[in-house]
Amino acid sequence: MATRKKKTTPPLVIAEDMTIYNAAAQKQRLLDALLATERLEIDLSAVNEIDTAGFQLLVLVKREARRLDKEAQIVAHSEAVRDLLDFYNMAAAFGDPLLIPAARA
Template identity: 90%
Template sequence: MANRKKKSDPPLVIAEDMTIYNAEAQKQRLLDALLATERLEIDLSAVSEIDSAGFQLLVLVKREARRLDKEALIVAHSEAVREVLDSYNMAAAFGDPLLIPAVKA
Protein backbone atom coordinates (compact mmCIF):
# COMPACT_ATOMS: atom_id res chain seq x y z
CA MET A 1 0.00 0.00 0.00
CA ALA A 2 2.81 2.46 0.78
CA ASN A 3 4.28 2.55 -2.76
CA ARG A 4 1.02 2.44 -4.65
CA LYS A 5 -0.33 5.80 -5.85
CA LYS A 6 -3.75 6.44 -4.41
CA LYS A 7 -6.48 7.69 -6.71
CA SER A 8 -8.20 10.66 -5.12
CA ASP A 9 -11.84 11.29 -5.98
CA PRO A 10 -13.87 14.25 -4.72
CA PRO A 11 -14.87 13.79 -1.07
CA LEU A 12 -18.06 11.89 -0.30
CA VAL A 13 -20.25 14.46 1.43
CA ILE A 14 -22.63 13.22 4.12
CA ALA A 15 -25.16 16.01 4.63
CA GLU A 16 -27.83 14.26 6.66
CA ASP A 17 -27.66 13.19 10.30
CA MET A 18 -25.70 10.02 11.02
CA THR A 19 -28.28 8.38 13.25
CA ILE A 20 -30.02 5.04 13.52
CA TYR A 21 -32.72 6.41 11.19
CA ASN A 22 -30.25 6.87 8.30
CA ALA A 23 -27.76 4.14 9.15
CA GLU A 24 -28.85 1.49 6.64
CA ALA A 25 -28.77 3.79 3.61
CA GLN A 26 -25.54 5.45 4.75
CA LYS A 27 -23.86 2.10 5.33
CA GLN A 28 -24.48 1.03 1.76
CA ARG A 29 -23.46 4.43 0.38
CA LEU A 30 -20.20 4.45 2.35
CA LEU A 31 -19.27 0.87 1.47
CA ASP A 32 -20.10 1.37 -2.22
CA ALA A 33 -17.96 4.51 -2.28
CA LEU A 34 -15.09 2.66 -0.61
CA LEU A 35 -15.24 -0.15 -3.14
CA ALA A 36 -15.15 2.34 -6.02
CA THR A 37 -11.84 3.99 -5.06
CA GLU A 38 -8.47 3.38 -3.45
CA ARG A 39 -8.72 6.48 -1.24
CA LEU A 40 -12.10 7.53 0.13
CA GLU A 41 -12.32 11.02 1.59
CA ILE A 42 -15.42 11.63 3.71
CA ASP A 43 -16.72 15.13 4.42
CA LEU A 44 -18.83 15.18 7.59
CA SER A 45 -18.87 18.96 8.03
CA ALA A 46 -22.65 19.14 7.47
CA VAL A 47 -23.56 16.38 9.96
CA SER A 48 -25.53 18.08 12.74
CA GLU A 49 -26.31 14.91 14.72
CA ILE A 50 -24.50 11.60 15.12
CA ASP A 51 -25.37 8.77 17.49
CA SER A 52 -23.74 5.43 18.27
CA ALA A 53 -25.09 3.95 15.01
CA GLY A 54 -23.36 6.70 13.03
CA PHE A 55 -20.16 6.21 15.01
CA GLN A 56 -20.30 2.47 14.28
CA LEU A 57 -20.55 3.26 10.56
CA LEU A 58 -17.35 5.26 10.74
CA VAL A 59 -15.60 2.41 12.55
CA LEU A 60 -16.91 -0.03 9.93
CA VAL A 61 -15.62 2.07 7.01
CA LYS A 62 -12.19 2.45 8.64
CA ARG A 63 -12.00 -1.31 9.31
CA GLU A 64 -13.12 -2.24 5.80
CA ALA A 65 -10.60 0.14 4.28
CA ARG A 66 -7.78 -1.53 6.21
CA ARG A 67 -9.07 -4.97 5.24
CA LEU A 68 -9.17 -3.99 1.56
CA ASP A 69 -5.76 -2.27 1.71
CA LYS A 70 -7.38 1.10 0.96
CA GLU A 71 -7.63 4.43 2.73
CA ALA A 72 -10.70 6.01 4.31
CA LEU A 73 -10.14 9.50 5.63
CA ILE A 74 -12.50 11.89 7.33
CA VAL A 75 -11.42 15.21 5.83
CA ALA A 76 -13.97 17.51 7.48
CA HIS A 77 -15.66 17.11 10.86
CA SER A 78 -18.72 18.90 12.18
CA GLU A 79 -18.82 19.89 15.82
CA ALA A 80 -21.18 16.96 16.50
CA VAL A 81 -18.74 14.49 14.92
CA ARG A 82 -15.81 15.93 16.88
CA GLU A 83 -17.80 15.62 20.11
CA VAL A 84 -18.64 11.96 19.46
CA LEU A 85 -15.05 11.09 18.59
CA ASP A 86 -13.92 12.85 21.76
CA SER A 87 -16.55 11.14 23.91
CA TYR A 88 -15.43 7.71 22.67
CA ASN A 89 -11.78 8.81 22.92
CA MET A 90 -11.28 7.72 19.30
CA ALA A 91 -9.89 10.81 17.58
CA ALA A 92 -6.31 9.55 17.76
CA ALA A 93 -7.29 5.98 16.82
CA PHE A 94 -9.02 7.23 13.67
CA GLY A 95 -5.86 9.10 12.71
CA ASP A 96 -7.63 11.88 10.80
CA PRO A 97 -6.64 15.49 11.48
CA LEU A 98 -9.35 17.27 13.45
CA LEU A 99 -9.43 20.80 12.12
CA ILE A 100 -11.28 23.32 14.24
CA PRO A 101 -12.73 26.20 12.23
CA ALA A 102 -11.23 29.62 13.05
CA VAL A 103 -14.59 30.92 14.29
CA LYS A 104 -14.63 28.15 16.93
CA ALA A 105 -10.98 28.49 17.98
Protein backbone atom coordinates in the same frame (compact mmCIF):
# COMPACT_ATOMS: atom_id res chain seq x y z
CA MET B 1 11.17 1.76 -6.21
CA ALA B 2 8.30 3.96 -7.39
CA THR B 3 5.30 4.30 -5.14
CA ARG B 4 1.90 3.72 -6.61
CA LYS B 5 -0.44 6.68 -6.23
CA LYS B 6 -3.79 5.58 -4.93
CA LYS B 7 -6.85 6.47 -6.98
CA THR B 8 -8.83 9.19 -5.20
CA THR B 9 -12.30 10.44 -5.99
CA PRO B 10 -13.84 13.72 -4.82
CA PRO B 11 -14.79 13.62 -1.14
CA LEU B 12 -18.01 11.83 -0.28
CA VAL B 13 -20.19 14.46 1.39
CA ILE B 14 -22.59 13.24 4.06
CA ALA B 15 -25.11 16.03 4.56
CA GLU B 16 -27.78 14.23 6.57
CA ASP B 17 -27.66 13.19 10.21
CA MET B 18 -25.72 10.00 10.96
CA THR B 19 -28.28 8.37 13.23
CA ILE B 20 -30.01 5.03 13.56
CA TYR B 21 -32.73 6.36 11.24
CA ASN B 22 -30.30 6.80 8.32
CA ALA B 23 -27.78 4.07 9.14
CA ALA B 24 -28.86 1.40 6.64
CA ALA B 25 -28.81 3.72 3.63
CA GLN B 26 -25.59 5.40 4.73
CA LYS B 27 -23.87 2.06 5.29
CA GLN B 28 -24.48 1.02 1.70
CA ARG B 29 -23.48 4.44 0.36
CA LEU B 30 -20.21 4.43 2.34
CA LEU B 31 -19.28 0.87 1.39
CA ASP B 32 -20.10 1.45 -2.29
CA ALA B 33 -17.94 4.58 -2.28
CA LEU B 34 -15.08 2.67 -0.65
CA LEU B 35 -15.25 -0.07 -3.28
CA ALA B 36 -15.09 2.53 -6.07
CA THR B 37 -11.74 4.03 -5.06
CA GLU B 38 -8.41 3.29 -3.43
CA ARG B 39 -8.61 6.32 -1.12
CA LEU B 40 -11.98 7.46 0.18
CA GLU B 41 -12.24 10.95 1.61
CA ILE B 42 -15.35 11.59 3.72
CA ASP B 43 -16.67 15.10 4.40
CA LEU B 44 -18.81 15.18 7.54
CA SER B 45 -18.85 18.97 7.93
CA ALA B 46 -22.63 19.14 7.34
CA VAL B 47 -23.60 16.42 9.84
CA ASN B 48 -25.72 18.06 12.55
CA GLU B 49 -26.36 14.93 14.61
CA ILE B 50 -24.49 11.65 15.04
CA ASP B 51 -25.29 8.82 17.43
CA THR B 52 -23.75 5.45 18.21
CA ALA B 53 -25.08 3.98 14.95
CA GLY B 54 -23.30 6.71 12.99
CA PHE B 55 -20.11 6.14 14.96
CA GLN B 56 -20.32 2.41 14.19
CA LEU B 57 -20.57 3.24 10.48
CA LEU B 58 -17.35 5.22 10.67
CA VAL B 59 -15.62 2.35 12.47
CA LEU B 60 -16.95 -0.07 9.83
CA VAL B 61 -15.62 2.03 6.94
CA LYS B 62 -12.19 2.34 8.57
CA ARG B 63 -12.06 -1.41 9.25
CA GLU B 64 -13.18 -2.33 5.72
CA ALA B 65 -10.62 0.03 4.22
CA ARG B 66 -7.83 -1.71 6.15
CA ARG B 67 -9.17 -5.13 5.17
CA LEU B 68 -9.21 -4.15 1.49
CA ASP B 69 -5.79 -2.44 1.69
CA LYS B 70 -7.40 0.92 0.96
CA GLU B 71 -7.59 4.23 2.79
CA ALA B 72 -10.61 5.95 4.31
CA GLN B 73 -10.10 9.38 5.80
CA ILE B 74 -12.47 11.90 7.32
CA VAL B 75 -11.36 15.19 5.81
CA ALA B 76 -13.92 17.52 7.43
CA HIS B 77 -15.68 17.16 10.78
CA SER B 78 -18.77 18.96 12.04
CA GLU B 79 -18.97 20.04 15.65
CA ALA B 80 -21.28 17.08 16.36
CA VAL B 81 -18.75 14.63 14.90
CA ARG B 82 -15.87 16.22 16.82
CA ASP B 83 -17.89 16.08 20.04
CA LEU B 84 -18.71 12.40 19.54
CA LEU B 85 -15.10 11.45 18.76
CA ASP B 86 -14.04 13.37 21.85
CA PHE B 87 -16.74 11.73 23.99
CA TYR B 88 -15.58 8.25 22.93
CA ASN B 89 -11.92 9.36 23.11
CA MET B 90 -11.42 8.02 19.56
CA ALA B 91 -9.94 10.95 17.64
CA ALA B 92 -6.40 9.56 17.86
CA ALA B 93 -7.55 6.02 17.03
CA PHE B 94 -9.17 7.27 13.83
CA GLY B 95 -5.95 9.02 12.85
CA ASP B 96 -7.59 11.73 10.74
CA PRO B 97 -6.54 15.38 10.92
CA LEU B 98 -9.03 17.05 13.23
CA LEU B 99 -9.30 20.76 12.47
CA ILE B 100 -11.07 22.80 15.10
CA PRO B 101 -12.45 26.09 13.74
CA ALA B 102 -11.84 29.34 15.58
CA ALA B 103 -14.55 30.33 18.05
CA ARG B 104 -17.32 32.47 16.64
CA ALA B 105 -17.57 36.03 17.94
